Amino acid sequence: MKKILVLAGDYVEDYEVMVPFQMLLMLGYAVDAVCPGKKPGDVVRTAIHDFEGDQTYSEKRGHNFSINCDFDKVNTADYVGLVIPGGRAPEYLRLNPRILEIVREFDAAQKPIAAVCHGPQILVSAGVLKNRTCTAYPAVKPDVVDAGAKWGEFNETLTNAVVDGHIVTAPAWPAHPAWIAAFAKLLGAKISI
Structure with missing residues (x-):
């Protein structure tokens, strides 16, 4: 079975x-x-970001999400693709040297990478965006541009995805249909229903 x-x-x-x-x-x-720092069976707390007409998103406590694999045992050769969700986690995950190595290994192997919202902060810190086009949550635009990437246009409803080679990015969760479909296409996934 192929792994993500x-x-x-x-x-x-x-x-x-x-x-x-x-x-x-x-x-x-x-x-x-x-x-x-977490093992299989541990959970991460999530945050729900919503767009309610304020100058930025609102934040509420979300669900617990279960970790099902040991970070210390990750071998990127075992995987066909990488997903980097947003939220507040990317701002500190990018400080972990192994996280950045993982991203660089996927990039060097030209394996599909999907990053959404604040997830591209990790791509910035890994140094894989130079001369690429991508998008992210609008507040991340200065980081993306400073990393040498071209800012991919997004629409006001935050529902689009930008594909550049093996990397697909999107501004926020309202883009899931476009973002996940683009990632699935990069993976060569087929829906058999």
Whole structure:
């Protein structure tokens, strides 16, 4: 069975970790969710970010999300794709050297990488965005541009995805249909229903 790796951490955005996890299972992939410092059976707390007309998103406590694989045992050769959800987790996960190595290894192997919302902060810190086009939550735009990437346009409803080679990015969870479909296409996934 082909495997996908998901990088999670406390206060990852609820929808942005749970929906891709479930959708990739539905497509027949084994999905390993990992978090530095946590073991299988541990949980990460999630946050629900919503767009309610304020100047930025609101944040509410979400669900617990179960980690099902040991971060310390990740071998990127075992995986066909990588998912980097958003929320607050990317801002501190990118400080972990092994997280950045994992991203660089996927990038060097040209394996599909999907990052959403604040997830591209990890791509920035891994140094894989130079001369690429991508998008992210609008507040991450300065980081993306400073990393040498071209900012991919997004619509006001935050529902689009940007594909550049093997990397697909999206601004937030409302883009799940476009983002997950683009990632599935990069993976070569087929829906058999």
